[in-house]
Amino acid sequence: MARLGLRGAEAAGLQLGDIDWRAGEIAITGKGSRTERLPLPALAGEALAAWLEHGRPKCESRSAFVTVRRPYRPLTPESVRAVMGRACERSGLDRRGTHRFRHALATEMLRAGASLPEVGQVLRHRSQLSTSIYAKVDQNALRPLARQWPGAGQ
Secondary structure, eight states, X not given: OTTTTOXXXXXXXXXXXXXXXXXXXXXXXXXXXXXEEEEOOHHHHHHHHHIIIIISXXXXXXXXXXXXXXXXXXXXXXXXXXXXXXXXXHHTOOOOOTHHHHHHHHHHHHHTTOOHHHHHHHHTOSSHHHHHGGGGTOHHHHGGGOOOOTTTTO
């Protein structure tokens, strides 16, 4: 979620067949049931492989993420949010939803010099308006763009 900017529902919906290990890609079904192929970063792929090999219980479900206790069921968007909340608490962070990862990725990209359209592409926004909320994040980068208030220099 953190490296790809996935929504909680997108992570919950990931199926084993959506992972193409040879191509290093995953197919994500997002809002509006749109499916997009995304590159699978090495660290994210390693973490996913470790979960599938050592953490995920053996079961009939084709969901990549399932509950760890019987009966094994696919994680729901709500359970992904609950896992995220508990992880925040264990880390001493304020309890926030899975959107924290998307926000952190967008902020990181902007600080590294990415443009808003690039951030929108990674987050798979259909509208630039959706991405524009991240413009307020980096005030230091925005400061040079601000015009002086008329009459302020007098």
